[in-house]
Amino acid sequence: xxxxxxxxxxxxxxxxxxxxxxxxxxxxxxxxxxxxxxxxxxxxxxxxxxxxxxxxxxxxxxxxxxxxxxxxxxxxxxxxxxxxxxxxxxxxxxxxxxxxxxxxxxxxxxxxxxxxxxxxxxxxxxxxxxxxxxxxxxxxxxxxxxxxxxxxxxxxxxxxxxxxxxxxxxxxxxxxxxxxxxxxxxxxxxxxxxxxxxxxxxxxxxxxxxxxxxxxxxxxxxxxxxx
Amino acid sequence: xxxxxxxxxxxxxxxxxxxxxxxxxxxxxxxxxxxxxxxxxxxxxxxxxxxxxxxxxxxxxxxxxxxxxxxxxxxxxxxxxxxxxxxxxxxxxxxxxxxxxxxxxxxxxxxxxxxxxxxxxxxxxxxxxxxxxxxxxxxxxxxxxxxxxxxxxxxxxxxxxxxxxxxxxxxxxxxxxxxxxxxxxxxxxxxxxxxxxxxxxxxxxxxxxxxxxxxxxxxxxxxxxxx
Numbered sequence: 338x339x340x341x342x343x344x345x346x347x348x349x350x351x352x353x354x355x356x357x358x359x360x361x362x363x364x365x366x367x368x369x370x371x372x373x374x375x376x377x378x379x380x381x382x383x384x385x386x387x388x389x390x391x392x393x394x395x396x397x398x399x400x401x402x403x404x405x406x407x408x409x410x411x412x413x414x415x416x417x418x419x420x421x422x423x424x425x426x427x428x429x430x431x432x433x434x435x436x437x438x439x440x441x442x443x444x445x446x447x448x449x450x451x452x453x454x455x456x457x458x459x460x461x462x463x464x465x466x467x468x469x470x471x472x473x474x475x476x477x478x479x480x481x482x483x484x485x486x487x488x489x490x491x492x493x494x495x496x497x498x499x500x501x502x503x504x505x506x507x508x509x510x511x512x513x514x515x516x517x518x519x520x521x522x523x524x525x526x527x528x529x530x531x532x533x534x535x536x537x538x539x540x541x542x543x544x545x546x547x548x549x550x551x552x553x554x555x556x557x558x559x560x561x562x563x564x
Numbered sequence: 565x566x567x568x569x570x571x572x573x574x575x576x577x578x579x580x581x582x583x584x585x586x587x588x589x590x591x592x593x594x595x596x597x598x599x600x601x602x603x604x605x606x607x608x609x610x611x612x613x614x615x616x617x618x619x620x621x622x623x624x625x626x627x628x629x630x631x632x633x634x635x636x637x638x639x640x641x642x643x644x645x646x647x648x649x650x651x652x653x654x655x656x657x658x659x660x661x662x663x664x665x666x667x668x669x670x671x672x673x674x675x676x677x678x679x680x681x682x683x684x685x686x687x688x689x690x691x692x693x694x695x696x697x698x699x700x701x702x703x704x705x706x707x708x709x710x711x712x713x714x715x716x717x718x719x720x721x722x723x724x725x726x727x728x729x730x731x732x733x734x735x736x737x738x739x740x741x742x743x744x745x746x747x748x749x750x751x752x753x754x755x756x757x758x759x760x761x762x763x764x765x766x767x768x769x770x771x772x773x774x775x776x777x778x779x780x781x782x783x784x785x786x787x788x789x790x791x
Contacts, residue, residue: 395714395717395718395721396672396714396717396718398676406660406661407660407661407664407665409664409665409668410668411667411668411671411672411675412671413640413667413671413674413675414664414665414667414668414670414671415664417663417664417667418660418663418664418667421660421663422660433633433634433645433648433649434633434634436644436645436648437634437636437641437642437644437645438634438636438641440638440640440641440644440645441636441637441638441641443641444638444639444640444641445623445638447640447675448638448640448674448675448678448679449625449679451675452675452676452679452680453679453680453685458680461703461706462693465699465702465703465706466689466693466695466699466703468693472692472693475692476688476692476693479688479692487622487623490622490623491622491623494622
């Protein structure tokens with residue numbers, strides 16, 4: 338279906354983007370090599386660079402993934418594509434009920450937390466609604482805390498919880514959890530109320546695939562942020 | 565895998581919730597019967613009712629789907645589950661690239677637009693950030709307009725566009741589009757800049773599965789909102 342030649346895959350991404358981080362984990366977990374193409378979403382970079390990227394990806398969001406067959410943005414779509422094309426090692430369980438639970442936990446992070454804390458949203462709060470830094474921090478913390486309360490409750494109630502959110506091998510649920518935990522720590526959101534999520538995050542971060550995908554060790558990580 | 569007895573499936577939902585509307589479309593498209601359990605997310609209903617629902621579904625969000633095998637919230641997880649268990653008629657193309665494009669379009673609505681316009685978010689804007697009605701309307705319109713611009717561009721550029729966002733049978737992309745178009749009209753967001761989305765929405769709404777799932781004709785639709 339797909340061949341695995343060097344440099345066939347390209348991931349347009351940014352070291353600190355949490356949706357990019359998810360895709361890096363999945364690629365590393367599946368042992369798939371790729372060209373890392375850094376796209377700086379923070380300060381406005383040169384117009385030429387913007388124009389070139391816009392021609393390729395009109396929405397200009399990251400992550401953006403390309404291979405011989407597809408050009409896709411939206412991390413949920415990229416992750417499902419990688420799982421379908423490269424099912425081993427898997428990031429979804431084999432049974433329908435297990436897959437449903439893993440996707441529920443992933444969507445809880447991907448739909449209920451992350452979209453609200455996107456850079457474009459924080460910018461809107463400041464620029465258009467006049468929110469000050471304290472109000473933006475409170476907003477950021479609110480959605481993480483509320484979402485993590487639901488995820489911690491779900492994990493605590495799950496018979497399928499193991500070393501990871503589902504069983505003893507990482508799944509898409511952990512692929513979504515780990516970057517969101519990283520964001521929480523970055524913005525000093527208290528994680529005290531989430532002992533299960535904290536333990537699972539630590540177990541996942543100890544795996545090479547998760548460690549290699551971490552924001553601290555990417556090609557575009559600024560020197561002062563390197564681990 | 566799954567049997568189709570009467571009343572085995574239950575969908576806890578609300579006539580006007582757009583994530584609920586998605587799941588109703590998918591169930592109808594696949595010819596799956598279900599018990600419609602209305603959960604009123606708007607005004608605080610009786611404590612007893614809240615407690616009973618909370619015991620079943622700690623996050624208390626809708627839609628919440630149950631059958632003999634699973635209890636799942638999060639519409640993306642429910643929709644993928646239905647597609648896996650009941651692949652005919654499909655809501656995803658058969659090839660990896662097609663599935664990736666459809667999921668990208670679905671996620672564009674499900675992650676970039678809808679989470680920002682959720683009731684809980686609008687309430688936070690008013691209560692915690694002091695936004696007035698005009699500011700909330702502008703916020704609502706902003707995320708729909710920005711997301712629809714991306715989706716219209718994607719649809720315009722797609723060789724696979726047909727009567728629907730992907731081909732001549734509806735897919736998950738249309739399942740996400742139609743409720744979001746309904747929300748846009750409800751909040752008087754201008755759709756003039758989106759001729760492709762408008763035509764595709766009209767074609768989808770003419771199908772029985774989409775018509776039967778519409779907010780105007782559900783068991784809990786108030787009399788004055790009935791079509």
